[in-house]
Amino acid sequence: MTQISIEAPYGSKTKLYLPDGTLVWLNAGSKMSYAQDFGINERALNLTGEAYFEVTKNKHIPFKVHTDELDVKVLGTKFNFRNYQDDLKVCLLEGKVALSAQQKETILHPDQQALLDKKTGKLLISSTKAAYSAEWTNDRLYFDEVLLSDIIKELERSYDVKITVADDTLNTIRFYGNFRKREQSIQEIMNVLSSTDKMTYTMNGKNIVITLP
Numbered sequence: 001m002t003q004i005s006i007e008a009p010y011g012s013k014t015k016l017y018l019p020d021g022t023l024v025w026l027n028a029g030s031k032m033s034y035a036q037d038f039g040i041n042e043r044a045l046n047l048t049g050e051a052y053f054e055v056t057k058n059k060h061i062p063f064k065v066h067t068d069e070l071d072v073k074v075l076g077t078k079f080n081f082r083n084y085q086d087d088l089k090v091c092l093l094e095g096k097v098a099l100s101a102q103q104k105e106t107i108l109h110p111d112q113q114a115l116l117d118k119k120t121g122k123l124l125i126s127s128t129k130a131a132y133s134a135e136w137t138n139d140r141l142y143f144d145e146v147l148l149s150d151i152i153k154e155l156e157r158s159y160d161v162k163i164t165v166a167d168d169t170l171n172t173i174r175f176y177g178n179f180r181k182r183e184q185s186i187q188e189i190m191n192v193l194s195s196t197d198k199m200t201y202t203m204n205g206k207n208i209v210i211t212l213p
Contacts (some may be wrong), residue, residue: 001035001036001037002035002036003033003034003035003036003080004024004033004035004036004038005031005032005033005163006031006032006033007026007030007031007032007043007093008026008027008028008029008030008031008049008161009028009175010028010029010030011157011158011169012158013018013025013026013027013028013206014026014029014137015022015137018034018038018039018043018045019038019039019064020038020039020043020056020058020061021056022043022053022054022055022056022063022145023053023054024035024051024052025051025083025134025136025137025198026049026050026051026138026191027049027050027051027052027157028157028160029049029157030047030048030049030051030118031047031048031049032047032048032049032051032105033045033046033047034046036099038059039061041213042061042062042064043061043062043063043067044056045062045065045066046065046066046067047063047065047066047067047083047136048067048080048213049082049083049084050080050081050082050083050084050088050136051080051081052078052080052081052133052136052137053065053074053077053078053079053081053135054078055074055075055077055078055079055095056076057076057080058075058076059060059074060074061074064075064076065081065150067083067117068087068176069086069088069101069118069121070083070090070099070100070116070123070150071099071100071101072090072096072097072098072099072100072103073097073099073121074095074096074097074098074101075095075096075120075156076095077092077094077095077096077097078092078094078134079091079092079093079095079108079130080093080130080133080134082133084153085103086117086118087115087116087117087118088115088116089113089114089115089116089133089176090108090111090114091109091111091112091113091128092108092111092112092113092130093131093133093134094110094131095110096108096109097109099114099123101116101123104123104147105157106123106125108125108145109125110130111128111129111130112125112126112130113125113126113127113128113130113133114126126169132144132174136158138183139180139181140178140179140180140181141154141177141178141180141181141189142157142177142178142179143154143159143175143177143178144176145174145175145176146174146176147172147173147174148165148170148172148173148174148175148176148181148193148199148210149169149171150191151168151175151177152165152210155186155189158181159186160206161186161206161207161208162170162206162208163208163209163210164207164208164209164210165209165210165213166175166209166210166211167211167212169212170198170199170210170211170212173198173199175193175198177189177192177193179192186203186208187203190203190208194213196211197212199212199213
C-alpha cells in the first residue's frame with residue numbers, strides 16, 4: 001500500500017485535512033505519513049515532531065497515531081501530540097484518548113497531559129491548561145516556566161536558526177513568555193529573554209550564542 005508523506009519545513013507550519021475530514025496542523029520540522037486508503041478500513045498515521053488534531057468522529061474506525069514509544073487511540077477529539085527526540089507529550093483539549101505504552105493503557109481526560117520520558121519509559125500524567133499546547137497553530141509561542149533547553153529547540157524550529165548555549169548551567173533555567181511569531185522577530189524574543197538578567201546573547205546571521213550575563 002502506497003504511503004503518503006507530508007513534511008513541514010523548518011520555519012513554517014502546514015495545515016491540512018485528512019481523507020476522513022480530520023483537521024491537522026503540522027508544526028515546523030515535523031513529518032507525518034499514512035496509507036493511501038486512510039479512512040476506509042482504518043485511520044492510522046505515523047508522526048515525528050508535533051501536530052495538533054481535530055479528529056472527525058467515527059465510532060467504527062478509531063483514529064490512531066503511532067510512534068515507536070507510544071500509541072494514541074481516539075474516536076473524536078481535539079489534542080496536541082508532540083514527539084521529539086527526548087520526550088513525547090500528549091495534551092488533550094476535549095474528548096477522550098487512550099494511550100498505550102509498554103503494553104499499558106492509560107486514559108487521558110480534557111486538560112490533562114501525558115509526558116513520556118523516552119530514556120526511562122516513564123509516563124507521567126498531570127493537569128494542564130491544554131489550550132496553551134495548541135497556541136502554536138495561532139502563531140503564538142507560549143512558555144510557562146519552560147527550561148531554556150526546550151525553548152531553544154522550539155525557537156530553532158520556528159525561526160529556522162541555530163542556537164548554541166555557551167554555559168551548561170543556563171540549560172537548567174526556566175522562563176515564562178508569551179510571544180506572537182508573526183509580530184516578533186527572533187531578535188525581539190532574545191531581547192525579552194535577556195531582559196530577565198538570567199542570560200545574554202550575540203547574534204550573527206542565523207547563528208545565536210547564549211552566554212551568562
